[in-house]
Structure formats: C-alpha cells, structure tokens
Amino acid sequence: MNGLQQWEAQSERTLTVAALAFLGALAVPIIWPAVGEPWVGVLAAVVVLTWLMFGVDYVIRLWLSEDRRGFFLHNLVDLAVLLLPMLQPLRLLRLVTLLSVLNRTGSSRLRGRVVTYAVGGTGLLTFCGALAITDAERGVDGATVTGFGSGLWWAITTLTTVGYGDTYPVTVTGRLVAAVLMVAGIALLGIVTATLASWLVERVSESAGAEQAATRSQVDALAAEVRGLRRELAARDGRTDDSGT
Amino acid sequence: MNGLQQWEAQSERTLTVAALAFLGALAVPIIWPAVGEPWVGVLAAVVVLTWLMFGVDYVIRLWLSEDRRGFFLHNLVDLAVLLLPMLQPLRLLRLVTLLSVLNRTGSSRLRGRVVTYAVGGTGLLTFCGALAITDAERGVDGATVTGFGSGLWWAITTLTTVGYGDTYPVTVTGRLVAAVLMVAGIALLGIVTATLASWLVERVSESAGAEQAATRSQVDALAAEVRGLRRELAARDGRTDDSGT
Amino acid sequence: MNGLQQWEAQSERTLTVAALAFLGALAVPIIWPAVGEPWVGVLAAVVVLTWLMFGVDYVIRLWLSEDRRGFFLHNLVDLAVLLLPMLQPLRLLRLVTLLSVLNRTGSSRLRGRVVTYAVGGTGLLTFCGALAITDAERGVDGATVTGFGSGLWWAITTLTTVGYGDTYPVTVTGRLVAAVLMVAGIALLGIVTATLASWLVERVSESAGAEQAATRSQVDALAAEVRGLRRELAARDGRTDDSGT
Amino acid sequence: MNGLQQWEAQSERTLTVAALAFLGALAVPIIWPAVGEPWVGVLAAVVVLTWLMFGVDYVIRLWLSEDRRGFFLHNLVDLAVLLLPMLQPLRLLRLVTLLSVLNRTGSSRLRGRVVTYAVGGTGLLTFCGALAITDAERGVDGATVTGFGSGLWWAITTLTTVGYGDTYPVTVTGRLVAAVLMVAGIALLGIVTATLASWLVERVSESAGAEQAATRSQVDALAAEVRGLRRELAARDGRTDDSGT
Numbered sequence: 001m002n003g004l005q006q007w008e009a010q011s012e013r014t015l016t017v018a019a020l021a022f023l024g025a026l027a028v029p030i031i032w033p034a035v036g037e038p039w040v041g042v043l044a045a046v047v048v049l050t051w052l053m054f055g056v057d058y059v060i061r062l063w064l065s066e067d068r069r070g071f072f073l074h075n076l077v078d079l080a081v082l083l084l085p086m087l088q089p090l091r092l093l094r095l096v097t098l099l100s101v102l103n104r105t106g107s108s109r110l111r112g113r114v115v116t117y118a119v120g121g122t123g124l125l126t127f128c129g130a131l132a133i134t135d136a137e138r139g140v141d142g143a144t145v146t147g148f149g150s151g152l153w154w155a156i157t158t159l160t161t162v163g164y165g166d167t168y169p170v171t172v173t174g175r176l177v178a179a180v181l182m183v184a185g186i187a188l189l190g191i192v193t194a195t196l197a198s199w200l201v202e203r204v205s206e207s208a209g210a211e212q213a214a215t216r217s218q219v220d221a222l223a224a225e226v227r228g229l230r231r232e233l234a235a236r237d238g239r240t241d242d243s244g245t
Numbered sequence: 246m247n248g249l250q251q252w253e254a255q256s257e258r259t260l261t262v263a264a265l266a267f268l269g270a271l272a273v274p275i276i277w278p279a280v281g282e283p284w285v286g287v288l289a290a291v292v293v294l295t296w297l298m299f300g301v302d303y304v305i306r307l308w309l310s311e312d313r314r315g316f317f318l319h320n321l322v323d324l325a326v327l328l329l330p331m332l333q334p335l336r337l338l339r340l341v342t343l344l345s346v347l348n349r350t351g352s353s354r355l356r357g358r359v360v361t362y363a364v365g366g367t368g369l370l371t372f373c374g375a376l377a378i379t380d381a382e383r384g385v386d387g388a389t390v391t392g393f394g395s396g397l398w399w400a401i402t403t404l405t406t407v408g409y410g411d412t413y414p415v416t417v418t419g420r421l422v423a424a425v426l427m428v429a430g431i432a433l434l435g436i437v438t439a440t441l442a443s444w445l446v447e448r449v450s451e452s453a454g455a456e457q458a459a460t461r462s463q464v465d466a467l468a469a470e471v472r473g474l475r476r477e478l479a480a481r482d483g484r485t486d487d488s489g490t
Numbered sequence: 491m492n493g494l495q496q497w498e499a500q501s502e503r504t505l506t507v508a509a510l511a512f513l514g515a516l517a518v519p520i521i522w523p524a525v526g527e528p529w530v531g532v533l534a535a536v537v538v539l540t541w542l543m544f545g546v547d548y549v550i551r552l553w554l555s556e557d558r559r560g561f562f563l564h565n566l567v568d569l570a571v572l573l574l575p576m577l578q579p580l581r582l583l584r585l586v587t588l589l590s591v592l593n594r595t596g597s598s599r600l601r602g603r604v605v606t607y608a609v610g611g612t613g614l615l616t617f618c619g620a621l622a623i624t625d626a627e628r629g630v631d632g633a634t635v636t637g638f639g640s641g642l643w644w645a646i647t648t649l650t651t652v653g654y655g656d657t658y659p660v661t662v663t664g665r666l667v668a669a670v671l672m673v674a675g676i677a678l679l680g681i682v683t684a685t686l687a688s689w690l691v692e693r694v695s696e697s698a699g700a701e702q703a704a705t706r707s708q709v710d711a712l713a714a715e716v717r718g719l720r721r722e723l724a725a726r727d728g729r730t731d732d733s734g735t
Numbered sequence: 736m737n738g739l740q741q742w743e744a745q746s747e748r749t750l751t752v753a754a755l756a757f758l759g760a761l762a763v764p765i766i767w768p769a770v771g772e773p774w775v776g777v778l779a780a781v782v783v784l785t786w787l788m789f790g791v792d793y794v795i796r797l798w799l800s801e802d803r804r805g806f807f808l809h810n811l812v813d814l815a816v817l818l819l820p821m822l823q824p825l826r827l828l829r830l831v832t833l834l835s836v837l838n839r840t841g842s843s844r845l846r847g848r849v850v851t852y853a854v855g856g857t858g859l860l861t862f863c864g865a866l867a868i869t870d871a872e873r874g875v876d877g878a879t880v881t882g883f884g885s886g887l888w889w890a891i892t893t894l895t896t897v898g899y900g901d902t903y904p905v906t907v908t909g910r911l912v913a914a915v916l917m918v919a920g921i922a923l924l925g926i927v928t929a930t931l932a933s934w935l936v937e938r939v940s941e942s943a944g945a946e947q948a949a950t951r952s953q954v955d956a957l958a959a960e961v962r963g964l965r966r967e968l969a970a971r972d973g974r975t976d977d978s979g980t
Contacts, residue, residue, distance in 0.1 A: 111935065153420050158897060160427035162403060165410035165655050165900035175888050182895035186924055189431055194931035196439035197687060200356065201446055201936055222468045223957045229475050230964050398665050405672035407648060410655035410900050434676055441684035442932060445601065446691055467713045474720050643910050650917035652893060655900035679921055686929035690846065691936055712958045719965050 004064040011057055022050040023128075030131050031148045033138070058082055111195050118191040122159065122184075129155040129181045136173035143170050159185040249309040256302055267295040268373075275376050276393040278383070303327055356440050363436045367404065367429075374400040374426045381418035388415050404430040494554040501547055512540040513618075520625050521638045548572055601685050608681040612649065612674075619645040619671045626663035633660050649675040739799040746792055757785040758863075765866050766883045768873070793817055846930050853926040857894065857919075864890040864916045871908040878905050894920040 025046035029035055035043075058078060065071035072079075134151035137143040144167040145151050154167040158181045169175045270291035274280055280288075303323060310316035317324075379396035382388040389412040390396050399412040403426045414420045515536035519525055525533075548568060555561035562569075624641035627633040634657040635641050644657040648671045659665045760781035764770055770778075793813060800806035807814075869886035872878040879902040880886050889902040893916045904910045 114935065149417075156420075156424050156427060157408065160406055160431055161651070161895055161897045162406045162408035162427055162430070163410075163653070163892065163897035163899045164408045164413040165898075166413045166415075168899040168901045170901075172884075175891075179891050182891060182897050185897075186895055186927055189434060189924060190928035190931045192431055193435035193438045193442075193683065193928045194687075194935050196435045197442040197684075197928075197932040198935035200359065200439050200443035201691075219464060219954060219957060222464060222471065223960060225468060225471045225475070226957065226960045226964065229471065229478070230960070230967070232475070232478060394662075401665075401669050401672060402653065405651055405676055406896070407651045407653035407672050407675070408655075408898070409653045409658040411658045411660075434679060437676055438680035438683045438687075438928065439932075441680045442687040442929075445604065445684050445688035446936075464709060467709060467716065470713060470716045470720070474716065477720070639907075646910075646914050646917060647898065650896060650921055652896045652898035652917050652920070653900075654898045654903040656903045656905075679924060682921055683925035683928045683932075686925045687932040690849065690929050690933035709954060712954060712961065715958060715961050715965070719961065719968070722965070722968060 002064075002066070004061060004066075007060060007064055015053070015057060018050040018053045021046055025050070027127075027131055030135050054082055111198060114191060114195055118188060118195075122188055125181065125184050126152070126155045126159055129159070129177055132177045133169060133174050136171050136177065137169055140171055144168055145174070155181060158182060159188065161185045161189070247309075247311070249306060249311075252305060252309055260298070260302060263295040263298045266291055270295070272372075272376055275380050299327055356443060359436060359440055363433060363440075367433055370426065370429050371397070371400045371404055374404070374422055377422045378414060378419050381416050381422065382414055385416055389413055390419070400426060403427060404433065406430045406434070492554075492556070494551060494556075497550060497554055505543070505547060508540040508543045511536055515540070517617075517621055520621050523628070544572055601688060604681060604685055608678060608685075612678055615671065615674050616642070616645045616649055619649070619667055622667040623659060623664050626661050626667065627659055630661055634658055635664070645671060648672060649678065651675045651679070737799075737801070739796060739801075742795060742799055750788070750792060753785040753788045756781055760785070762862075762866055765870050789817055846933060849926060849930055853923060853930075857923055860916065860919050861887070861890045861894055864894070864912055867912040868904060868909050871906050871912060872904055875906055879903055880909070890916060893917060894923065896920045896924070 025043040028043055029040060058075075061075075062068060062071055130148060130151040133145050133154055134148045137145040137151070138147065145154050150167050154169075157164055157167070158178055161182065169178050270288040273288055274285060303320075306320075307313060307316055375393060375396040378390050378399055379393045382390040382396070383392065390399050395412050399414075402409055402412070403423055406427065414423050515533040518533055519530060548565075551565075552558060552561055620638060620641040623635050623644055624638045627635040627641070628637065635644050640657050644659075647654055647657070648668055651672065659668050760778040763778055764775060793810075796810075797803060797806055865883060865886040868880050868889055869883045872880040872886070873882065880889050885902050889904075892899055892902070893913055896917065904913050
C-alpha cells in the first residue's frame, strides 16, 4: 500500500462529509430562498471551503502518485467534478456502496451493486436536478417551476419520461439540466430492465435442471481420470516387460 | 407444520375476503360521492373492522412464531401494509397466484409467475392509483382530475409513461401517488421487456440445434465410461501378472 | 389432412381479401367524411357482407372440427374477433407472414418472425387506432382529434409513449382506444429491446471464440473415442491370454 | 482488391468531408436565418456541388462493380440517401467508426461498436431532426418551434419520449420528422437496454466462477489425451506380442 492509497484511505471519510456539507450548503438557499444573513454568507463560505478541500485533495493525490501523467489521464472525471461544482454530489455515490453489504453470491453481488448504484444515483440525480432547475427557473417570466417543490415534481416526471408538460424548463440552463435528466431516465429504464432480464435468464437456465451446461470443473475431473489411466498403463508397461524377459 | 403455518393456512381465505371488502369499502364513496347515509357510515365501519382483522392477524402470527424478533424483522412489509392502509390492497396480489395454474415446465413457470404478478399488480395498481388520486384531487382548485373516470384515465396515461398532460396532479398527495405510479410504470416496462428477452434468449438457444451446450448428464456418462475402462485394466493386471510367471 | 385443414387452406386467401375489404369499407367514410350516397350504403353493405363471411367461416370450421368443444375453447380469439368487429383487421396479421421469407437460420428465423409481426402489427395498430379515435372524437366538443390526419398523429405519439398532449381523447370510447394503444406501445418497446438483447447476447457468445461452450456433438465424439478404446482392450485381452499359455 | 474497392478506399475521405460540408451548408441558413447574400447563394452552391459529388460517386461505383444488378440491389440505401438529401448526414456515421478504437476483446468490441453507433447516430439524429423541424415549422401560424434553439429542445424531448408538449410540430412535414425521431427514440431505448442486458448476462455468467460452461478448447484437450492413450496401447500391443513368443 503506497502513499497514494494511504492518503485515499485516510481522507475518504472526511471528503464524503465535505461532499455532504457542500451539497447541503448549495441546497439550503435554493430550497428556502427566505434564509437571510448571516446564513447566506456562512453557506457560501462552506461551499468555497469544501470546494478548496476537494482541490487540495486532488493536488495531493496527483503529487503522491508514482505516474503523474497516468494519474491525470485516469482521473479526468475527478478533474471535471472539481471544475464543474454541480457534479460534486457525484462523490456521494460512494455512500451507496455501503448498501452493497446485503449482497452474497458472485452473480447476485454484481446485480446488487448495479441496482444499488442505480437507485442511489437516481435519488441523488432527482434531488440535484430539482435544485438545479429551481435555481435556473425561479423568477423567470413564464417559468412553470416556481420553487423546490415544483422543481422536484418536474425532476420526477422528467426522469420517468412521463413529461406531463405542466412543468417544463424555459431557460437554456434549465433545458441543459433537463437533457441530462432525460438521458439519465433512459439509462435508468435500461438498467432496471437489463437487471431483470439478466436475473430471469439466469433463473430460467437454472430451473432447466438436467439441461445445465457441463461445467469446467466437471471436465477437468474427467481429464484427471484419463491422465491417471495413462500413468497406470505406463507403470504396468515396466512390469509386463520384466515378465517378458 | 407448526402453529403459525396452521393459522396462516386457516386464515388465508378470510383475510383475502377481508382485503376485498376493505378495498370495496374504500372505493365506493370515492367512485360515487353521491352515496349518502347510512352507507357512508356502514362503509367506514367495514374499513375499520377489516383493518382491525388485519391487526389481530398480525398480533396472532407474531405470538405464534417461535422466533418473535426474526418474525418482526422478516415481516416489516406486513407491518407497513398494516400502518399504511392504502397499501392493504397489496394483499390481493395473493389472488394473482390463482392464475399461475396455467404454467407447466420449470422455466416457463417462473416467467409465467412473473407475468401474472406483473399483470395482476398493474391492474390493482391502476385501480388503487385512480382511487387515491381522485380522493386527493377532487374539489381542489385547478385540479384536472375531477372524478374517478378522469382519475382512472390519469392512472393509465401515467403508468404507461405517456403523460399527455391533460390530467395531472396538483396536490402534494396526488404527486406522491403519481411518483409511485411512475416508478411502477418503469418497473412494468422492465418486466415486460425482461420476460420477452429471457423467452427469446431461451428459444433462440434451443433452436440452435446441434450447437446446444454439452449437458452435465452427458459428461457424467462419459466419465463413467472412463472409470469402467480403468476397472477393466486393473482386473486384467492380475491375469497378465499370472501369465507372466 | 382432414376436412377442417382443407377448408382453412382453401378459404385463407378469400378471407384475407375479405378482411382487407372490411377494413377499407370501415376506413373510407372515416377518412373522407364527405363521401356521399350511394357510397355510404355500398360501403356499409361491404362491411355487413364480409362480416357475414367471417361468421359463416367460423360456423363451417366449428362444424368440420372433430372435437367441437376443443375447437370452441381453442378459438375464443376468433370468436372475440367475430363479435368485436374492430378487431377484424387482426386477421391481416396473416399478411405479415409473407414477409418472413427473408429469414434463414433457426435462431434468426424466430427473431425475424417476431420482428415482422411487431412491425406489421404496429403499422396495422396505428392505422386502426387512428380510424377508431377519429370515429370516436370527431365533432365532439373540446376534442383535439378533428380528422384522420390528427387521429394518425395522435396514434403515433401515443404508441411511442411520447404523448405531447396537443392531441388526446376526451370521450370514453377514445380513452379505451388510447389504453389499448398505450399497452401496445409498451409491448412494442419490449419486443424491440428483447429482440436486440437476444441478438446481442447470441452474437457476443459467438464472438467469444475459444470460450465457446462445448457442444454436445463434440462430447459425443469424445465418448465414441473412449468406447473404441474399450473395445480394443477387450480384443487384446483374448490374444494376451493365448500368449500367456 | 478490385477496382471498386480501390475507388472506395480512395474516395472515402473526400466523401466524408463532402458530407460534412453538405450538412454545414444546409445547417447554416436554418440556424442563422439572418445570413444574407452572398452567403445564401454560396451555401446553396455547396449543397448542389456536394450532392453532385455523391451522385458521381454512386455512378462510378455502379460502373466499377462486376455485378451491376447485384450492386444496385445491395445499395438501395445509398440510392435512397442520394434521392432524399435529408438522409445525406447518415454518411457521417462513418466518422463514428473512428471511436471504435477503444474496444479490445471480441465480445466487448461488438457491444462497443453498437454503443458508439447508437451514441453517434443519436447525436446526429438530434441535430438533423432539429434542423428539419426548424425548417418546417418556423414562421407557421401556431407553431411552437420558432427557431433552432427550440427545435433542438423539441428534438431532445421527442427522442427521449418525454414529450412535455411545450413544443410540438403542427405541419405535416414536421410530424413526419417527429415520427422518425420517435421511432428512433424507441430504438435508442432498446439499444441502451439490450447492451446493458447483454453485458450483465455475460458478466454474471463469468462471475459464476466454477460454474463456467466447459469450453471447446477444454474438451478438445481431453480428446487429445484419450487419443494419445490409444496410440500408446497400440504401440505396447506389438511389444507384448513379441514377449509372448
């Protein structure tokens, strides 16, 4: 375990807390626009502070890595998250991994992880999408999203691709947020279906009973059997030759 | 068969009837708001009565179970259904199982059960969603759901993620109901697709004919063949040694 | 080939033509409401006539079948099609089978049939849905579907679950048609995805090359090898015994 | 490598550039209607010129091909693209193939190609759909698509089947474009899901570890083992007979 891994192991908890604080500090003034001084200032400070933490963490990890160029190329996502603060909450996906404890066997573990990430990511996406749209649309003329409540409602109708049309973005920023949510919605649909399909395919092939495919271990055992046979013959070779003289 | 299983076997029919009565007693005043006294009172009584029955059933089962703590943990859903009366109709999913009679072979049985649950659950969900939305929206200013008819129409457009936008919830309760229906709609889409995919994958691999994967039974037979060969050699061993002297 | 099969073989072409005539006679007055006498009468006559033909065909088939009760139970769909004239066009799905010529290998044949049925069925459904909605909504107050053009547009937006909401049914009949189209839309989505998935799964396993699963023929060949070995040993057995004396 | 292949190898780069120029020349006046002379004329000239290039290319390829009739039948798509200029951008899908470099193993290569085509095709489709709808709807009474911006927004909401209904086509041309996008949207959903499903199915079967299906190479090795055994026995046959005399 080199220096980089040590640092990441030590800083993980702190950074997750920081990401939570960051998200909270962004969310509060959007959800309760009435929040007055000194809170606005405090929250702004929290945002800047946590943001700085992420920046410092990135620099330190870049510094500790043996192969800096490789690290840079393999962590473009981290860089993007750093430069596009709205992506910061993605760090919280790490929290999702805590849910993966429930999973047992190899196959169900993979599906379990996929599901937990899908569910956690969807929840996070809905919340952040609602924040972003509310921030972008509130107060704009002809906007149908007038607060966090309607923002959340819009995010849900969009992510599920229902799209009643009672709430929809009218600003360019809002429409960009919408595009992200729609694509995520399609991906969500895909993940749900794919997981179910994979589960069904597996269960069906299991319930096929005697028709199960021959396993490698099975054929390996058979091969061992044959090799054993060969050795025996080689051994007897010697003896029969003696008896021959 | 211990006491708990006996009780569940005996009470099942009664509880299913009670769930039907419960749903009916909830539905009638929502579908026909004009229904006057004494019916309103009677129906309310039915709701309370059946609800009590479910509570008593839960307590009895908790009492009869060997491991109470385990029972509690394994039946949190039942508890939720008990505390959130709107979930009561879920009990009716038991009726769906009656449809599973049609299914034969192992693989198709699994898919068959999945399909019957999906269809039954969808129907039940549409009906209950329509009840809930009608109850929540009717009489609200600016509501587009004005009766059970439009409620049912809204439930269908939502569950299929079409969402014309001619009817949509405006209250918080209504939007919560909508969120549930949308998620259910996505799950429904997933189940339909996954079942079709699993069916296709299976049929395709079957129709692949000579390309079918070697089965375990097949390889087992081969292994037996080889072991037989070994035994014969061992037997001849003895004889050839004699002939050698 | 018994009498029933003979009759079905002979009557197939006639009935397909009759179904086309039926659909045409239903469609014309809906698409061009301006069509005046004597055409209205003629078309109505065609509808009645073709309908009678289907009825006669059903009776004859029921008569020719060895096991009438079995025939009745196995042809409930035909009966439904007969009693619900709007379902008559389903007969045209038979035309789709003509497209299945393109398909070759076992696996792709199955998928090919699924795809051709899906495409043909979707086209037919869109057309009939547009007819039905136009017939149900035109002239109704507040209806957004005012002619066959907007009816067709509505059918497409519904079947694809897009649902802009610029056109939507307001009558009960129209909403029933809509429900059918929505469910069909979900099924369509499912079929498209499932076919793609099955194709991908198959191709992927093929392109896995050396990782391909052992085939039954392969293992059978190996078993033959081993049996041959056993026979040889049995043969040598004799000779070595002789040499031993 | 015959003349046809040589020509295609040589002309590919030129034609791709031409397709880009064609798309650009179509797009500019739609995106910036204010663009005045002489640019309108120049762009129109570019469109005609590039179009001619595609025509010449088609004729040359038809000329160079050994079997002209076969070439004609196998290149109906090219002919359609030639006659329906709006399809020209499809040629740009060739650019997508450049992205396929990332893919490694057989299985992931196939999926990788599917994904890259889906992503590239979707982007292209969105852009061209936005161009087409803007061209068709702008300036029409009651049109909700008033410029390229809202056209792009409409294309996204349609392709993802969200369909808020804040923007929708009102002209026949626009609705035809919409139908194409909707079908593409369904196909897109299908591809995303199918790819995920195929990936999951593969990964799950891999992670099943010891349960992996016996591979052909494995059984081939076993068969070699057995054949070797047979040869040895044949060899010993000779020797034991000598010792017998």
